[in-house]
Amino acid sequence: MEKKFKRDISSLENIFEFVEEFISSYDIAPSIMYPIQLAIEELFTNILKYQPDGRSDVAVYLEITDNQLVIRLTDFDSEPFDLTKTEEVNTSEYIQKKKPGGLGIHLVKQMVDSLDYEYNNRTSTITLTKHLEM
């Protein structure tokens, strides 16, 4: 199931509804909702923050296959930004420095089992997978 969302913070509510509708149509634990919504929010807001000149909508694709939830965000108008290569966050260090940063991607990495990035012809595709207890 795929849906395109306007490149704006106000789209978050519709994205959450889209995820909720998808998850609740399967017989899977509703507790999956929080980590999935969180991961998608962090990636979507990351696009808004780091790709401010992009003009396209952002597509969110969800699929369940082989006991895995596959989540894909596609930004059709972006500069390359491979978030799988971002430096690991040292949470103790930023507590000492008293400045939080990079928390969003750090949380995404904690919430999912895999995170991949592809870039081709101004299109960034971020794919996440999460194993499901079914």
Place this chain on the structure above:
Amino acid sequence: MFHVEHGTDDTIILIGRLDASQADKAKQIFESITESKVIDLKDLDYISSLGLGILFSTQIRLKESGHHLKLINMNDHIRDVFKYTSFDKMFEIE
């Protein structure tokens, strides 16, 4: 949606979902806190990194003047998020 209610004594109750679209509202509320408060999360369903950052900055600012935020009644998902970010070491959590 996200909003707050003021409970008895020094308690502030967070209600709803604190996602990035609500961050400005949350920031305004937390920036007005100048002394120790208990933050009751029993009705907070969701928080993401922007909300965490606001709590973090408030805690840092308050600690500089000898005050702090104490967090109570957080649900299991939010507890996980605090653990993953090590923010559980920054706050008194009950």
